[in-house]
Amino acid sequence: MGKSLSLLKDGTHGSYENVQQGAWLLSAKNIINNRVVITSNDRKISESDFKKIHDKFQLRKGDVLLTIVGTIGRSAILKEANKLTFQRSVAYLRPDENILTSSNFLFSLSKSSNFQNQLKKRTVISAQPGIYLSDIDKLNITIPELKEEQDKIASIIITIDGILSLQQRKLEQLKQLKKAMLQQIFVSKNSKQPVLRFENFDSDWRQHSLEDISAKTYSGLTGKSKDDFGHGKARYITYLNVHNNEVAVSDGVEQIEVDSKQNKVLKGDLLFTISSEVPSEVALNSVWSSEAGTDTYLNSFCFGIRPKSNYVNSFFLTYYLRSPQMRKLIYPLAQGISRFNISKRSILALKINTPVLPEQISIYKVLMHIDNLITHQQNKLTQLTTLKKYLLQKLFI
Structure with a gap:
């Protein structure tokens, strides 16, 4: 693995004071669903501490991030490298352009069952599971010689990931819709009428x-x-x-x-x-x-x-x-x-x-319709996940 990379390094091991204005100090918990997710609750460190961390190297757009402490093997491609860094729970993998065509291929490779199985075997179990950089360096990977083939494989996996993300958002939106409906379509403890009501119903519950x-x-x-x-x-x-x-x-x-x-x-x-x-x-x-x-x-x-x-x-x-x-x-x-x-x-x-029986029926029918939509979208998500797993098994040796 190491011979295919121009950079293999983990995040900072140091301790730093939190500040209100500065650079983001993130960790493995920020690598979620193939993306770097930052919230207002995440830590920031001073500009001077940030410069000390990156005195000898800089993160770049396109670097592949890999979680190596806690939950091992989640990955993402860094889309924005400005004023953010990571703790030691995340490793930085930068492809050698003479061997790997792109970060997309390296990212796709990191999702393969062979790559994930090797990570699992080399994980050290202690208070928190972890894997050493030296063990990542020794991972056995097989790379197509033709860069065109690498590009095609990466394109397929990235496309599937995009569809999966869209499907997950659809499912989450439906769940949020149901949650909102449940809060507004029924009466609260001291009320006789709900916030949200169907047309032609106005009597007290x-x-x-x-x-x-x-x-x-x-x-x-x-x-x-x-x-x-x-x-x-x-x-x-x-x-x-x-x-x-x-x-x-x-x-x-x-x-x-x-x-x-x-x-x-x-x-x-x-x-x-x-x-x-x-x-x-x-x-x-x-x-x-x-x-x-x-x-x-x-x-x-x-x-x-x-x-x-x-x-x-x-x-x-x-x-x-x-x-x-x-x-x-x-x-x-x-x-x-x-x-x-x-x-x-x-x-x-x-x-x-x-409420009266006709209103009861209207309420349960709309909620059941949302449930059916949730089930349908969940089934589609399951099918796409299965397809991605199959492709990862077949496209990588």
């Missing part, structure tokens, strides 16, 4: 306890041992399915034998977790959306509510109970030290506000 609008409550599986799981013609909804999804997914189930003593889960039932490692995650809820057919039960660490359909729409309710306003009311009810629990009684006593 009415308050109920969760128990008032529940036709039935039931517990999860009981009387089971480990030998009862993994086989049978029935199924049960897993804890993670409830924990992770506002609308439980049909493939988040596992096999179990049919048992007439267990409570069946029906379409529209609300499901709640009753235990978690952190209080902010107790009583996370989900709604079961599958039609009746195979006998379906609930795992033993959750319980279910069957809402009265003439009062409330279950899909509206699952989004409402996951809104920031409701989560702030729920998680203080958790009790415990190393693991936190919440009683069914506490959940049923929760006061909720609901």
Whole structure:
């Protein structure tokens, strides 16, 4: 590796005082998603300290940055070299122009599975994982002799990275849209009308306890041992399915034998977790959306509510109970030290506000549409990530 570089050096090992005006002193944490990310919270050092660091060498636009302490192997191409430097957690790699055509190829090479695997093997595990510059110098790399081939390979990987970045931004924007909708489309604690409202709806939301609008409550599986799981013609909804999804997914189930003593889960039932490692995650809820057919039960660490359909729409309710306003009311009810629990009684006593049924349906439909868009964009991101991994395996030896 070292023979292909004109510069291989790590960032400063020194200690410096922070200043308000000066040069940025960055670290490995600033190398994010193939870019150098600087925020107002990052450190600055004095101009005199900066000049001492770079007395004998200067960073250049196009230098490849590689994280070598902590999370090993993240990389980026330096786009702007003015008044910034790095701590020792970042290495500087500058391609030898007689061997490597560009920083783009070197950057693409740093993403390959061969390069990353060699870094992993040479990483020293101590208080913080790290890799020595001397070990980076010894990495075995294979470079096409034809510079045209290097350029083509780099162009493909850089293009894929650009598409991935765009896809990640699309996904993040949709998640932010959903977060904003959840904050504004439901009423706050002391309000009877939300900030954001659909046309033709103007009546006050009415308050109920969760128990008032529940036709039935039931517990999860009981009387089971480990030998009862993994086989049978029935199924049960897993804890993670409830924990992770506002609308439980049909493939988040596992096999179990049919048992007439267990409570069946029906379409529209609300499901709640009753235990978690952190209080902010107790009583996370989900709604079961599958039609009746195979006998379906609930795992033993959750319980279910069957809402009265003439009062409330279950899909509206699952989004409402996951809104920031409701989560702030729920998680203080958790009790415990190393693991936190919440009683069914506490959940049923929760006061909720609901609009008329047609407005409930409008609300859940728009939120579900955003969720479908998020899923679609996440799937596209996964496919692109898989494609990039395949190309990195095939284009580099």
